[in-house]
Amino acid sequence: MKPNGDANGVTALEVSAVSHSYGSKRALNDVSFSITPGNFTVLLGLNGAGKTTLFSLISHLYDTRHGSIRIFGNDISRAPGEALRRLGIVFQARTLDLDLSVYQNLSYHASLHGIGAREARRRIDALLASVDMADRRHDKARSLSGGQMRRIEIARALLHRPSLLLLDEATVGLDIQSRAGILATIRKLVATDGIGVLWATHLIDEVEENDHVVVLREGNLVAKGNVKEVILSTGMNTIREAFSQLSGLDAQQSEGLAP
Template sequence: MAIEVEGLGFRYGGREALTDIGFRLGQGTFTALLGPNGAGKSTLFALLTRLYALQDGEIRLLGQSIRRHSASVMQHLGVVFQQSTLDLDLTVMQNLEYHGSLHGLSRREIRQRARTELERLQMAERLHERVRNLNGGHRRRVEIARALLHRPAILLLDEATVGLDTRTRADLNAYVRGLCRDLGLCALWATHLIEEIAPEDRVLLLHRGRLRADASALELCRRADCDSLAEAFERLTATPEQAA
């Protein structure tokens, strides 16, 4: 298994942010983590990436516990956060060189891999431009290239398309799906945008810190007795007052 989560719980002071979360994701799979704002998606990602220390439960990446093997297991992880972490005053290549050096790559390896990843993303001609001069969609492509530079087995994307236009969102979504298919990556794509999820996609539905469903989008529609995922999402995340 690429990702195994068991009995995961997390609290901010006395407030429960995640309660008894559990799921398993295999290699070469694309999984949507769906939930409204405040559902706990970013907290889950912070735990998966070790930004937050585990409180309750266990996370294993490629069979290794992140409690006991955090340094080695993080080498297999690529992450695109909701908020951009690129240095705007550096060029695209300088941003990638800095990231690659943190993973122990030689300058030659970094340059070769950077060109390969940017060519896949149709960004090779922007290699020496300052990030500040790129639009939002191009910056996201650079962040994906950076996340893939050290050739991880797992790719986490936390609301990676926020603020992008419809065409750019669709292009990036299709690109990540291609990586799962062609390179065997395990991708966990967190979103609150229904249009980014295909009917056959596996969906982890998170709401108020609990995993409300783990099924395909089609199955969620069947369970909610409706025709669209948008309607199923509304029904499955309704409060008792709303349901009434």
């Protein structure tokens, strides 16, 4: 597949021949793909496929020892500051301080990025409005539902205006309405702001027809391309059937790919 790039030929994210091991256990094996600015890419994989390990490497929580990762041309190992400046992350685990208010959580994060108080207030107000949480700005985080917490984490990840957003199983544990709302919020960002998104999930119903898809199985990249290309490469009729085949699932197991 031809590498994705913006008008200047720079990719939002380029993962090249990345491998990673935990002792003798290989978690990723020679993984390569790229993401276009303004593109929604779904990283599909069952639990243990390597999605979280890959996110930890992209976000520089782990050092990349085999292969390279570039964010808008900046190598995460050689220029981590510049690379991470372009990156926003929403991890699977909840990370809000439950004893602080929504505004305090966001304000603290803004200060970590060197954003002044006046500018932070302006950005926080705009982002809370964009995720439909403006009326909860003074509420403590512990009073929010799971879906509301996730919306605040998304707002927080966008405070420093990244060009690439990573979300690791962002809808796990949420009800159907909350899941749909989170997905709609992120897809709107792609359409209106041109942000690049890597959305990791094992839930096949979160994939839409125009998405790009990267499929991991036991640390190996087994398919990549747009939805139609991945379906055609397997000889299946739907993306659910294609993912089931690529992941080695039988018919009964594939029923677990949606809540």
